[in-house]
Amino acid sequence: xxxxxxxxxxxxxxxxxxxxxxxxxxxxxxxxxxxxxxxxxxxxxxxxxxxxxxxxxxxxxxxxxxxxxxxxxxxxxxxxxxxxxxxxxxxxxxxxxxxxxxxxxxxxxxxxxxx
Numbered sequence: 001x002x003x004x005x006x007x008x009x010x011x012x013x014x015x016x017x018x019x020x021x022x023x024x025x026x027x028x029x030x031x032x033x034x035x036x037x038x039x040x041x042x043x044x045x046x047x048x049x050x051x052x053x054x055x056x057x058x059x060x061x062x063x064x065x066x067x068x069x070x071x072x073x074x075x076x077x078x079x080x081x082x083x084x085x086x087x088x089x090x091x092x093x094x095x096x097x098x099x100x101x102x103x104x105x106x107x108x109x110x111x112x113x114x115x
Contacts, residue, residue: 038065044056044060044066045061045066045068045080046072048060049080049096050084050086051087052089068096068099068101069101079101080101081093
């Protein structure tokens with residue numbers, strides 16, 4: 001079930017796409033709507049893992065559209081597992097590990113694992 005917040009996000013995405021298509025006329029490549037929506041889902045997963053919102057994590061993972069190995073490009077390529085471990089959200093860590101995530105991505109820049 002979509003919330004009002006979800007509907008607002010979709011409207012914003014549509015506006016971005018319309019604006020990008022106008023730029024495309026001048027020679028740019030349009031943003032793929034599915035790619036924009038996927039990135040938004042990944043941001044939601046990263047945020048839910050950081051905040052400990054297990055209900056959102058479960059919903060996103062059950063939908064199957066979001067990659068549990070996604071990386072936060074705005075924060076040193078942190079993964080959902082990184083955030084869950086850092087914040088001590090053990091139930092989310094267990095849930096992610098059951099998703100057969102790549103634990104090698106949960107490694108900091110000097111090579112130390114967070115698991």
